[in-house]
Amino acid sequence: MTSVALAVHDGTMLFETAAACEVFGVDRGITGRWYDFKVCAARDTAAARVGGWLRIDAPHGLDALAAADTVIVPSCSDVDAAPPADLLEAVRxxxxxxxxxxxxxTGAFVLAAAGVLDGRRATTHWAHTEDLAVRHPRVEVEPDVLYVEDGNVLTSAGKAAGMDLCLHLVGADHGAAVAAELARRLLVPARRAGGQAQYVAAPTSAETADAFADLLAWAGARLDEPLTVPDLARRMNMSTRxxxxxxTATTGTTPLRWLHTQRIHRAQELLETTDDSVELVAARTGMGxxxxLRRHFHNALGVPPDTYRRTFRNAVRSTEAP
Structure with missing residues (x-):
């Protein structure tokens, strides 16, 4: 069982704290094993103020945080305030x-202060990406993504993107089908297309956004076909340019990258939930x-399809057991 420790301190924000608790702290019986989840704070903190008004008692100290398999630092309300020194030491x-x-x-500011992000790619809420880059020039800030995974260090953009990253972690640990079922229970999308650029100052009309929603649904139902960007352009009666x-302005990603990502996701689901051969999975995902499929799958996930299937097939079967 993987241990997950959540850090709380004065100034921790409520939404991200609650998202981590909902994902890792509640065993919904989706799979046979879940997380050993602990909420941690400095022992000399009688109660941490979360969200600026809610006071919570953390049952575990920062020693438990330092010993966990996964450490989660949620956002802080004041990025100008120096993070607690004992929290930085526990993270290190x-x-x-x-x-x-x-x-x-904005928990990324804590990780940056701890030196964990030096030489790594990272992100945070779009309103603070420039500030993060200026204060910590050794961090390669990516402002337009929902989350970044750089080795064993992961950072998310603001608010709901924290839920996106939490579900990504569940998928990495238990497989895409388990993450999708958890998302269904939480009534949130298992994966959102694009990055946070789409949420900054929407330059497109509601009608344009709706039109692209229709296009995404149309293309998502035809991933087994050799769809190309010109195919999408014809569907929208637009030039490819x-x-x-x-x-890109609407979704935060390019059409080609979106198609590729959707095909990889579909391949994950088929490998977990069917006995289709790799050849058939390639055909059903438009990989040819x-x-x-093996090349793109390995580039995206770091493992070949057969290894992925062996790793996550049992987790999926446990969700299907009575």
């Missing part, structure tokens, strides 16, 4: 042990050949 200790270190929203520009 966990990182030195090889633990997975995660920040949600116009489609690419408007699609097993060789092409």
């Amino acid at each position: 200790t966990a990182h030195a042990r090889g633990a997975r270190i995660v920040s949600l929203c 116009t489609l690419s520009r408007r699609f 050949t097993a060789t092409t």
Whole structure:
């Protein structure tokens, strides 16, 4: 069982704290094993103020945080305030042990202050990405994504993107089908297309956004076909250049990258939930050949399809047991 420790301190924000608790702290019986979840704070903190008004008692100290397999640091309300020194030390200790270190929203400022993000790619809420880059020039800030995974250090953009990252972690630990079922229970999408650029100052009309929603649904139902960007452009009665520009402005990603990501996700689901051969999975995801699927799948996930299936097939079967 993987241990997950959530850090709380004065100034921790409520939404991200609650998201982590809902995902990792509640065993909904979706799979046979879940997380050993602990909420941690400095022992000399009688009660941490979360969200600026809710006071909570953390049953575990920062020693438990330093010893956890996964450490989660949610957002802080004041990015100008120096993070608690004992929290920084606990994060450094966990990182030195090889633990997975995660920040949600402005929690990235804590990780940066601890030196964990030096030389790594990271993100935070779009309103603070420039500030993070200026204060911590050794961090490669990616402002337009929902979350970033750089080795065993992961950071998310603001608010709901923290839930996106938490579900991504569940998928990495238990497989895409388990993450999708958890998302269904929580009434949130298992994966959102695009990055946080789509939430900054929407330059497109509601009608344009709705039109692209229709296009995404149409393309998502045809991933077994050899769809191309020109196919999408014809569907929208646009030139490929116009489609690419408007699609990226609306979704935060390019049409080609979106298609590729959806095909990888569909391949994950088929490998987990069916006995289809790799050749058939390649055909059903529009990858063409097993060789092409294996190359793209390995590039995206770091493992070949057969290894992925062996890792997550049992987790999926446990969700289907009575």
